[in-house]
Structure formats: structure tokens, C-alpha cells
Amino acid sequence: MTTTAVGKMTAKGQITIPRDIRDFLQVKPGDLITWETTADGGVRVRRADPLDLAYLGAVQDGLSEWNSDADTEAYRDL
Incomplete structure (x- = not known):
């Protein structure tokens, strides 16, 4: 079933x-x-499930680990 709706x-x-x-x-x-x-x-x-929120929280904490100018330069060509 496909539903289309418009919001402003x-x-x-x-x-x-x-x-x-x-x-x-x-x-x-x-x-x-x-x-x-x-x-x-x-x-x-979609509706966020509690498992989604726990996963996103765990991933977010790890993403800041490699967030420096040196990291950007080192991984620029990947």
C-alpha cells in the first residue's frame, strides 16, 4: 500500500x-x-525504536574519536 500526503x-x-x-x-x-x-x-x-536510539547513541560517541584536521588530511583520498 502506498500513501501520499502533503504537509506545510x-x-x-x-x-x-x-x-x-x-x-x-x-x-x-x-x-x-x-x-x-x-x-x-x-x-x-520512520518511527524510531528504542534499539535505534541506543545504537545511535553508541555510534555518536565513537564518531568524535577521529575528528581532527590531521585525520581529515590523512584520510582525504580514501
Whole structure:
């Protein structure tokens, strides 16, 4: 099943998720939503699961380990 819905963004960057999409994602107030860009220029939107949040937190801590100008230079041509 494919659903298409349109929302309008406010000046603050906020958007209301249309009811059909909220129902499909099974989200309620307070739930977190993930936005993932795709290689073809699209965006995938889904409800974040607790496991997603734990994984993202663990990965985020490790990403700052190699974040210096020397690292950028050393790995520039990879």
C-alpha cells in the first residue's frame, strides 16, 4: 500500500505529520521519528525504536574519536 500526503512547514521548520501517516507509522505524541537520506536524493521517514536510539547513541560517541584536521588530511583520498 502506498500513501501520499502533503504537509506545510512553518517558519520554525516544524511540520504536522498527516493523520494517515501517523496512523501508518503508529506514532503518538512524544515518539521520536528518524529521517534518513537515501542515495537517490529521497528521504525515508520512520518511527524510531528504542534499539535505534541506543545504537545511535553508541555510534555518536565513537564518531568524535577521529575528528581532527590531521585525520581529515590523512584520510582525504580514501
